[in-house]
Amino acid sequence: MVDTLFLDDWDALTRERDTRFATTLDRIFAYHPFYKDLLTRAKLRRRDIKGVADLARLPVTTRQDYLANPHAFILTWPDAALSDESSVWDVMYTSGPDGVTAPFASTSYDFMNILALNRNMLRLRGAREDDRILNLFPLTRHPHGAFARTMNAAAAFNLPVTAAMPGTPNARQPDIGNGLDTVLDIVQRSRPTILWGVPSYIRELVARADEKSIKLPWVRLVFASLDGFSEGMRADLIAGLRRLGAEDPQVSVSYGATEMQGSMVECVKGAGFHNPAPDQFCFEVVDPDTHKPLEDGEEGLLLLTHLDRRGTVMLRYASGDVGKLVRERCPHCGALTERIIGAPRHHDGVLKVDGRLIDPQALSDLLLGRDEVADFQAIVEYEERPGGVGIGKGRGKLPARDRLRIRVAPSGAVLTGLSQMLAERVEAVFKVKPVIEITSAQDPMLAGRGWRVSPLMDLRRHKRR
Template sequence: MYNTTTLSAVKEQLEQVAGRDFYAQKFADAGTDPAAVDSWDDFRSLPFTTAAELENDFEDAPPAGSLYDGAAMVTFSPMGEELRPVFDTADDLEKQAAANADVLERAGIEQGDRVVNTFGYELFGTGYVLHRALEHLGAEVFPLGPGDSDQVAATIETYDVDAIVGNPSFALKIGAEGGSVDTFVGAGEPFTSVPGRREAVKDALDASTAVDYFGTRHIMPVAAETTAENGLRVVDDYAVVEVVDPDTGDVLDDGERGEVVVTHLQKEGIPLVRYRTGDLAELAVEDGSVVLPDGVIGRTDERLKVKGVKVYPESIETVLAGFDGLTGSYRVEVSQPETTDRLVVVCEGEADADELRAALADRLVVTPDAVELVADLDETGIVDNRYE
């Protein structure tokens, strides 16, 4: 799936992290030698990194954790109940700018384009990272942030702006205020995994192109679409992506749904090896590219097995968001009246039950036995009555 050039980059990254206390201890505890990694099978023998382990490291070596080794920029990211620091060295910032510039160019933004950046600059720093990328690409950047949609729309009209980068939900508000651009790059929330969301954004902005971008504040970029709008392409000179079974940790075959695991290839500040993101997706190889064909479709935090299939209830949210008459509130009910599991999804609002059932079947990979629609839902979440 990945070539020998990528494996060489992985080996260089492992050499860089092996001396950090956090990873030296992890590798020793797992009985693995990162210096001996000479194949993808060897790589898959390395232990995962989890958010809980990073949280513990921050607690044990406050406030920066043991992975800290100096930084040019310190931003923050939610982790557990706290905001934890993210460190970028000067070299990190340059490499991120170059990688993201390539991504944005493939998304349709060109040198000389005027681009409104509606990501936040303060605290989390996402806007700043993409601002540097746009500058690297040679675009003119309007650092407006996630502020007043009416003001953004007016700026777009006054200065004949070509593109917007930002949250899809904010893009819809900008479009409602009359903002119109050729190109939109969306991130920070479910986008193309929500049925009809891409079309809604394109219609609102009168855009010819609307593409999805996936990254975390720790790893930007991970994957992004091109102007072809046909799935998130892994940025394989910056990150390695695996999809694993959330329960066993086994790497899954192409087309199987599981947890996204990401490894940095070019990172000095908080380098991550086999980091479990908790995001849910499928992996495929298309024309030599590693792709998340349906984007990120939910989280793996809660899951249950129904009729022998792993069901991820949070992925229901992206389906419901595609139906205008639904509020997004739902309850999953699982029972076993005889010997076979019965799955019922109760949703608040109005929709065509057959269409909704078909959409849920496609997303869950198991067809609900029934879909019920109610005006007011008094209880949400998961109700599993099989083992009472």
């Protein structure tokens, strides 16, 4: 079995990729509802796509295409006998910017690949045989990969893992789920060497341990997701863990997605986000407007192609983020795979709120650029008004008015006037007066994300149904 993460040269990788991709393409041309239709309209036949070199002939698929009809992205098999390629192992969900969730199906065949890619993520991040993982992602209402794949990654690397289950996932079973102090008890009991979760929540946990004079000397790695992450956060976490007795703690950041069921990861700080399974995923960068391929190192729309999937399958899929890609061997770990250099930015998802445009990346830069803010989630919704809002045909209803609500987890003690100060800053830049709600990193809306979501969610369409 070849180790496709460390091949000799790019040609060897292309050969490996094309072998896997050929079978995937056979299935797509025969059984993929969305692409069968798209490829027919584009007048492309199976023989026109010989391998990854021909990808540029295919049109770009957008996240909106997927969210509009996610079931059309699942291969439909005619075989009645369940093979590993057709039996559904699990279904995870991703939330769109309007809060609607879309299913992402994995077959048994895919699950084996998921184990392999999660194992590679751990290898790249420097996991060792004697590590112990603490999973700090909470259970979410809909099955989500951040919690589940952390458990699976440990299995693929044969490491012990403890799920701390923060928060209260379900009022029906209040005993399932734990507050911060109970999670801290679990930390002491399980003595993890790796803390894996959302950065603002891990920071809150570290701060609480410090308050209670609890030492965590075994911790050597923090696996943090990119959402809500800043370099200041990295420095903070390292300083905090040092105070708790950790010798040389490192923070490894990841860029994850439901569409990967895993994450692109750093091997060392600043080495870029590595594609952990170049035999499963192919990345490209194109001009956001013309979709023309760009050179390595140029910033553009990131595209993901599944080379070896059987459940939900996507070709040239744009999540809406822009970033810079390089394809040279990593000078730090020696992996030969795509790496995203710098932090990808949200490109899509600009929303009109009360007639003003709000760019989620600009909002994120503004809020996370402040020391007082650890994390946030903004929501656009209809304002509650007496008599109801003007949706539907009821008489006497007032016209609907938009409201921008921002849930903010502060990075330390809540300062007097923080809400007002943040509201004024947002209003000065975007000309929309927001409602600021101070919460904590334990807020399920923040702690449950794990993988990339838009910092600006639109719940208006949702309500209209």
